[in-house]
Amino acid sequence: MTVYQKVTSWEEALNALTQPEITILAGGTDLYADEKFPHKNSRLVDISQLKSNHLITEDEGGWWFDALMTWSDFTAANLPPLFDGLKAAARQIGGVQIQNAGTIGGNICNASPAADSVPPLMALNAEVEIRNLDGARLVPLGDFILGRRKTTLRSGEMISRIFVPKPDGYGVSDFIKIGGRAYLVISPVMVAGMLDLSDTKIINSCRIVVGACSEVAQKLDSISNRLVGIHVSEISRFELTSDDFAGLTPISDGRASAEYRRQSAETLVARLLKKWGTVYG
Numbered sequence: 001m002t003v004y005q006k007v008t009s010w011e012e013a014l015n016a017l018t019q020p021e022i023t024i025l026a027g028g029t030d031l032y033a034d035e036k037f038p039h040k041n042s043r044l045v046d047i048s049q050l051k052s053n054h055l056i057t058e059d060e061g062g063w064w065f066d067a068l069m070t071w072s073d074f075t076a077a078n079l080p081p082l083f084d085g086l087k088a089a090a091r092q093i094g095g096v097q098i099q100n101a102g103t104i105g106g107n108i109c110n111a112s113p114a115a116d117s118v119p120p121l122m123a124l125n126a127e128v129e130i131r132n133l134d135g136a137r138l139v140p141l142g143d144f145i146l147g148r149r150k151t152t153l154r155s156g157e158m159i160s161r162i163f164v165p166k167p168d169g170y171g172v173s174d175f176i177k178i179g180g181r182a183y184l185v186i187s188p189v190m191v192a193g194m195l196d197l198s199d200t201k202i203i204n205s206c207r208i209v210v211g212a213c214s215e216v217a218q219k220l221d222s223i224s225n226r227l228v229g230i231h232v233s234e235i236s237r238f239e240l241t242s243d244d245f246a247g248l249t250p251i252s253d254g255r256a257s258a259e260y261r262r263q264s265a266e267t268l269v270a271r272l273l274k275k276w277g278t279v280y281g
């Protein structure tokens with residue numbers, strides 16, 4: 001038998017999570033689509049009522065996003081260009097019905113290699129706030145996801161917020177996803193990137209992340225490191241090498257072959273750099 005419990009306070013939620021065989025339910029768009037759902041003898045803890053009235057909080061260090069924010073909430077939010085990549089991902093997650101129900105916390109905790117929010121959030125150096133009865137701690141998103149469907153969450157824990165630090169200069173970001181069709185597609189390859197530009201358009205810092213080409217989205221540090229210090233107008237002439245993509249471990253499956261994924265990753269990164277050079281150069 002599956003027990004369903006809708007919690008209405010953090011205290012109730014965190015106490016409920018200490019029981020055995022717990023499944024956290026947020027928007028349910030991943031869980032309900034899982035053929036093994038619901039697990040026998042499990043306790044379903046519905047956290048949807050914990051959604052805050054203040055979905056986004058900004059302080060001097062950065063922005064805090066409620067884990068129960070939906071993709072439609074993101075699309076409607078008034079955010080600076082730093083979040084254009086994440087917003088582009090939000091607009092491409094499933095269709096409108098999925099965007100109305102699916103949450104950022106659910107996308108991260110589901111830990112799918114093809115989760116659309118993970119590359120843009122990693123490009124933003126996002127951190128995940130984990131809460132349990134003892135308090136809260138922040139973990140970088142890249143350390144939170146350990147592998148396919150694996151996270152560092154322990155029994156009695158859930159994620160409450162996502163933190164994105166402010167860049168030193170003018171921050172911009174982008175996201176490119178490809179697939180068998182333009183919409184309603186789980187992507188075989190996606191690329192996200194973030195640029196932090198000085199007043200004179202010198203690149204202060206940069207992060208490029210490829211998703212769906214390894215169990216966990218990968219930052220391409222060799223490219224980012226070489227871009228630091230150059231003027232953004234030079235970015236479209238920047239040379240990529242196959243070594244830049246050596247950290248990717250794409251697989252062949254029903255969506256694409258490993259070779260297609262690798263070549264597409266190279267093409268999408270080159271396309272992203274060209275676009276940045278044109279738009280910001």
Ligand SMILES: Cc1cc2nc3c(=O)[nH]c(=O)nc-3n(C[C@H](O)[C@H](O)[C@H](O)COP(=O)(O)OP(=O)(O)OC[C@H]3O[C@@H](n4cnc5c(N)ncnc54)[C@H](O)[C@@H]3O)c2cc1C
Pocket residue numbers: 023024025026027028029030031032033067068092093094095098101102103104105106107108109110114115116117153157158159160184185186187
């Ligand atoms: C038709 C369809 C199309 C889709 N298209 C896309 C797509 O294009 N791109 C994409 O990335 N995804 C897609 N998805 C997957 C899904 O919609 C997203 O991953 C969504 O963001 C999941 O959020 P949720 O709130 O519905 O998660 P749920 O289904 O409620 O939960 C997902 C997992 O996260 C856990 N969880 C949820 N919230 C928390 C929390 N706060 N703390 C700890 N654990 C938590 C749950 O226990 C569960 O294991 C699609 C799904 C469907 C059904």
